[in-house]
Amino acid sequence: MASARAASRGVYRYLCPNCGGPNSEERLSRGLPCPRCLPRLPRKGVSGWTGLARLLRREGTLGAGVKAMASLEEEARSLWRFFEKAVGSPPWGAQRTWAKRLARGDSFSIIAPTGVGKTTFGAAASLFYACKKGMRSYIVLPTTTLAANVARKLESMVESTGCGRVRLLVIHSKLKTSERREAMERFEKGDFDILVTTAAFARKYADRLSGYRFRLVFVDDVDAVLRSARSVDAILKIVGFDEEAIEKGLEVLRLQREQARLVGLLQSQREEVREEARKKLLEVKRRLERLEAEIEARRGRTASLIVSSATGRPRGARVRLFRVLLNFEAGGRGDIGLRRVIDSYTHPTDGVAEKVVELVRRLGTGGLVYVPIDMGVEYAERLAEELRRAGVKAEAYHAKKPLELLDRFAEGEIDVLVGVANYYGTLVRGLDLPARVRYAVFAGVPRHKFGSDIGDPHPSRLLRLLSILAESRIEEVASAARSHMGRLRRMLRVLSPAALQMIAERVARGEVEGGYDRQVLEAYQFLREALARDDVWESLRELDVGIVREGGRTYILVPDPATYLQASGRTSRLYAGGITLGLSVVVVDNEPVMRGLMKRVSWMAEVDWRRFEDLDLQSILREIDEDREKVRRVVKGLYRGVELVRTALLVVESPNKARTIARFFGQPSVRLLPGGGRVYEVATGDKILMIMASGGHVFDLVVRVDGRDLEAAGGEPEHAIFGVLRYRLGGNGAAAYTPVYTSIKRCLDCGYQFVDEASRCPRCGSELIRNSLSTVEDLRRVAWEADEVYVGTDPDTEGEKIGWDVALALRPYAPDIKRLEFHEVTKKAILEALSNPRSFDDNLVDAQVVRRVEDRWIGFTLSPLLWCDFWPRYCKRVLEEYGEKRPHMDRERCAKYKAYYNLSAGRVQTPTLGWVVDRTLAYRKKVWLYRVVHDSQLLFAVRSDDPEVPESVKRVLDNWVKHHKKTGIEPWLDVKAVVEKEEWTALPPPPPYTTDTMLRDANRLLGLGSAEAMRIAQDLFEWGLITYHRTDSTRVSDRGMQVAREWLETRFGGLAGQLYRPRRWGEGGAHEAIRPVRPIDVERLQLLVEEGVIELPGTLTRRHLRLYDLIFRRFMASQMREADALRVVYRLRVPELDGYTLTLERVVEIGRPGDAEGVTRGFTLVWPYVRPQPRLVEGREAWIRARVEGRQVPKAYPYTEGEIVEEMKTRGIGRPSTYAKIVETLFRRRYVIEVSREEGRGAGFVVATSRGINVYNYLTEELRSADEEEYGGRIAGILRRVPSLVSEDRTRELERQMDMVEKGDASRDDVLESVFNEISDLALLLNIEHPIKHRSRAEGNTQGNTWVSNFVACAVKSPEVSRVWGAGVG
Known part of the structure; x- marks a missing residue:
C-alpha cells in the first residue's frame, strides 16, 4: 500500500465501510473508516470487525456497515469454535468460507476436492444449529452406507460438544423393520432436530418434508436432485418454496429471456424499433424488479441449501430455478482441466495383450486397464482372464457387473479393473478414488470405429466422424461436413443426454418428428453418401486416422482424445492440498491413430508425450505412492493444524476472462450476487478459487469536489481543480495532489458513461443506469468470505490502477490482497501467477494517475474554448462562405446551436489531428507524376517536385506527355538495362506483432x-x-x-x-x-x-x-x-533523358530451384505477403522499350488508420493502450472521416473534415495571435500560450516524464505540478477552477470582462461542466 503523507494520496467516495461516505486512500489501505467516523487513528491494529465495532461504539459513531459485518463475523466465529470442539481441529479455509456464507443465510454449491471435509462440515453445521440455535437441519446422502457413516459421525460430535439433548433421526434401507417403523413414526411427528436420509427418501416424502422448517438442507448427491423436474421441485419445496414461488421463478426466467431480446433491439438502426424496445424494456424491468423483490422476501424465510458438485452438466428450465430462487448454479469437477499425469506410450514387440500383462506386473496394484470401445466387453473379460492367469487379481467391470467390485477394488482386494474406453463409462467418468488408482494402461489406442454404414446415428457419434471429414482435401465434402458440425454442435449444447438418445433411436427407426430429428438424419445421410465414394476414402488415408479391413469391409478408426483425457485423469485426482500424480501408458496398436491421438490431445490440454521405455519408472512410482499416502492421511484427519486448502478471490476485468479462466478447472459453480455480479467457483487442489469481474474501471475522477471530500482528504488544500485537490508544501514552491474519485455510472440505454451523482442519464434521461458501486458491493461480499484476494487485472499501467482501486475498495474486508500478473489467459499462466503473486507497483499506479489527471485537466480546460469560443467563429465562417445552398457538414448544426458541446481537445489528440490535417491539405495540392512502364511493370517514376531528379529530365518528360495529349501519339523510350549484380541472399522474416x-x-x-x-x-x-x-x-x-x-x-x-x-x-x-x-x-x-x-x-x-x-x-x-531470395540489381540508362541513370533492385525468385519441398522458401511458406517480381531482362543486358505515362497526383496521400498509429509510435506520443482510443475520438468528434481509395482496394484514407481543420487551426494558430481588444489583455496573453499546451514537442516531453514516473525516476506530484503551472492561469482566469483560499486572484483578473462573462454563461450549460464551474466548493 502507498505510503502516508500530510495530505491523502487519494479520496474515494462511498468507500467508508461504516457510514458509506468518502474515505482516504491511507485509511482504506489500513482497513479503517473515514475521519468523521474515526477521528483518531488507533495506535495498534484493530482485530477484525468486532474489534472495529467496539472502537466505533466508544466514539459514538458505530454505523450500519460495521455493525452488520461485526454481527456476521461473530456468527461465523461461533460456528468455527463449535466446529473445532466437534471435530477436534479448527476449520480449514474452505470450511471457514462456508461458515461465513451460512452466517449470511446464503445457499451455494460446494466445489471441493477429496478430503476437504464437505460432509464433516455439513454434519457439524447441522449440529450447531440444533444445539445452539434450536433449529432443524436435513442431511441428504447418496447411499445407505454414507447415511449410516454420517449418523455415527454425528453421534461422536454430540458427545464431543455436550449436545446430548439434540434429537438425531436417521432413516435408510438397512434399518430393521421395527427400527424403521419407529423412525417413520418420529418423522411423522417431527420428533427430530437433525434428519439424515438418502436422496430417494427426499424425493418420495418431499410434500411431508416441506411441512418442516429447516435452517440448513445439506445435499451430498446433487446429481440425484437435478435428475428430473420432479426432483428439482421436491428439493425446492423442502427448502421452503411453495408452488406459487416456483411459478414466479419460471416467470422470472421468461422475463429475463425477453429482457435479453429487447436489449439486442436497442442496437437496431431504426429509431422506431429502438423506441419501442425502450418502452418494453422499462416495463419488463419493473416486472422483474417486483417479482425479484417478492422472491427475495420469500428467500429470507427459506433454509440455506448446500449441494455438492455435479458430475454432469444439468440442463432445463427447472434446473435454472436454482439460479433464480437460490442464486446459484451447481458446478462440476475438472476432470480434464486439472490433471497431473505422466503420459507415455509403448510399441509392443509381441501382442497387445502380452504387453498389457507385462506392464501391469511391473506397475503393481491400483491399476485401470482400458480396451478400445470397438473391442467391447468380451475382450475386456478375456484380458482380465489373461491377467488372472499371470497372477494379477483382476476383474472386468462394466454395466452388468455388481457395484461391490468397485468397493473391493477400493479396499485393495482387487488389484486391477479392466473396462471399455467409453466416454460415458463408469471407469472413465464416475470413478474418483485418489488414494487407490495409481496408473492406467490402454490396451490399444482409444478410438471410435466407423464403417461405411455409419451404424448408431447418435449426434455425438456423428459429430466425431464429421470432424474427420471436415479435414478432407475434397472441399465440397469438408465444407458440407463443417456445416453439419455446426448444427449438431448447437444441438448438443442445448439438449440433455436422454433427449439426444431418443433422437438417435427415432432416426435409427426412420421416424422423424421435428427439426432436430431432421438435422441428425441429414448429417447421417451425408456421412453415408460420403463414405460410399472412393475419393473420400483416399483422402482419409492422408489423415491421422486408421483404415482397416475386417471381414471384407473397410472401417475408419478415429482417435478419441476426450475419452483418453477422462480415463487417464482417473489416475490424477484433486485432494485437499494438491493433485495426485498418475501414470498413463498407451500400448500402440495403430500408428496413424496414435499420431492423431497425440495431436488432438494437444489441442485440448498441455500434454508432454514420452516413450515408456525412457521413463525413470522407479522415481515416478515412488512419487505416485507418496501422493496416495498423503491422501490417506488427509482422509483420516492426520493433518490437523495444517492449512491444506485455502479460499481465494481472483478479480479480473472482464466477464469473458472470468469465464475463460474458470473453465480451465472444470465446470464451475456459479453464484449470482445482489448487485448483479457473478462469481465462478472452481477447485485447483490447494485452493478453492472464486473468480469475479470488475467490469474494467470502477472509479473515475469526480467533476466537483464537495465538503465531505475535503474532510476525508485532510489538510488545507489551496485549490480544487477538476476533481483534484492541490496542496502547497512549505515555501519552496512544491505541491502535492489528491485526486477525488467516485463510482462510474453507465446508461444501459444509450451507453453514455458518467460520474455525476444522478439516477438519470444526463444525455438521454433514461433511468436504466448501472452503477459500479453495485460491483464494489458484490466484490466486498465475496472478499469477506475468502482467505486471500488476488487482483489479476491487465498487465499495464491502466490495469495496475484498476487493480489498485479494487484493492483499496476491498481492503477493509480482506486483509491479504496481492497482485497477479499474467500475459496470456491459459491454465499454466494462471497457475504460475497464483504461485508468484507480487505487491502493487506504486510507480505504475502513479503513472496512470498522472495520465488520467493530465487528460482531465487539458480536456476540461481546452474543450470549453471549442464549445463557446471556437464554435461561433467557425459557424460564422461556415454560414458566410457556404450560404444556404452549398452543402456543408455543419451548416444545420450551426443554425441550430449557439454552442456545440460534442467537441474536445487533448494533448495527444491535437497533434495527431494536425498530422491528418497536413496530409489532407497536401492531398488537395497536385504535382505531376511521370511513370516509365515496361510490359505493365513500373521501371521508375519521377515526380515534378522531386529535387533529386534533374530539371532537364522533368522537362523532357513533361513535353512528351503534353505532346501525347495534343497528338494522341504514345511516348516511348529506349532504356538500356544492365545486370550489375545477381546473388542469392537471405530474406529475414518480420518480427512478431506489437x-x-x-x-x-x-x-x-x-x-x-x-x-x-x-x-x-x-x-x-x-x-x-x-x-x-x-x-x-x-x-x-x-x-x-x-x-x-x-x-x-x-x-x-x-x-x-x-x-x-x-x-x-x-x-x-x-x-x-x-x-x-x-x-x-x-x-x-x-x-x-x-x-x-x-x-x-x-x-x-x-x-x-x-x-x-x-x-x-x-x-x-x-x-x-530466412527465405532464400535471388536479388538482382539493374542499372538503367535512358539516352533520351539526357542519359539519365538510376539503379533498380528486385527480388525475382524466392526459394531455390530444385527445392521441391520448399524449405528454402522459409517463412514465406506461411507469410504470403512477400512476393517475387518478374525479371526485367533475360541475360546480362538488353535494350527495352518503355512507355511514358503522366498524370497529376496529390502532393501527398492521406494517412490510413494503420499509418496514423505507426506515426504515433514513431514520433513517441501515445501508448499501446491509447493508440486506438485517440483515433476513435477523432472519428467520434467528426474531425476526420474515412474515404475510399481511388482504386477501391485496401484500407480507406483518413481525411480531415472542415470541422477538424478549423479546430486544429484555432488551437495552434488563431489563439497564438489572440486579440487583446476582444479578449482583454491579460486573457489574450494567456490564450496565446495554448498552442504550446498541445504541441507535439510538449506532448512527447510529457510522455517521457510519465515514463519516468512509471520507472520511479520522477514523482507524480512534480509532473502534475508542471502540468498545473501550464494550465493554472487559464483555469483561474476563465473561472473554471475552484479556488479555496485565494478566490480574489481569479475575481481580480476577470471582473468586468464581457468575454469571460459570456464564456462562463455558455460553458455552464454543458452537462460535463455545469457541475464543475461556479463559485467555491460544493
Missing part, C-alpha cells in the same frame, strides 16, 4: 479500423487465444518458441527441423509480443470450436478469425528460417 504493427496490418491487410481491431484483439486475449495485445515488446518467451515448434512439426512433419529457427527478438521485461498461446492455426481453431472441443465465452466471427490468422501467421513466420 500493438502498433498489428493495428497497421489489420488496417492495411484486413481493412479493420484501429478501434475495431483492438476490440477483436481484446476478445481473442480474454478467450485465451492470444497473448496480451497492448504491448510494445517483440520479446518471445520460451513457451512461445515451443508453440511455434509444435505447430511446425504438425504442419510440416519431418521438414520442421529445417524450417524452425527460434528467435527471442527482444530481451528483458515481463511483456511479450502478440502471439497465439497454442499451436492451433485458424482452420483448426474453427473446426475445434464447431466440434465443441474449444468452448469460447463469445461468438467467434469471421473478423475474429481473420485477425487471429494474421497474428498466427506473423508469429510463425518470425520463428522460421
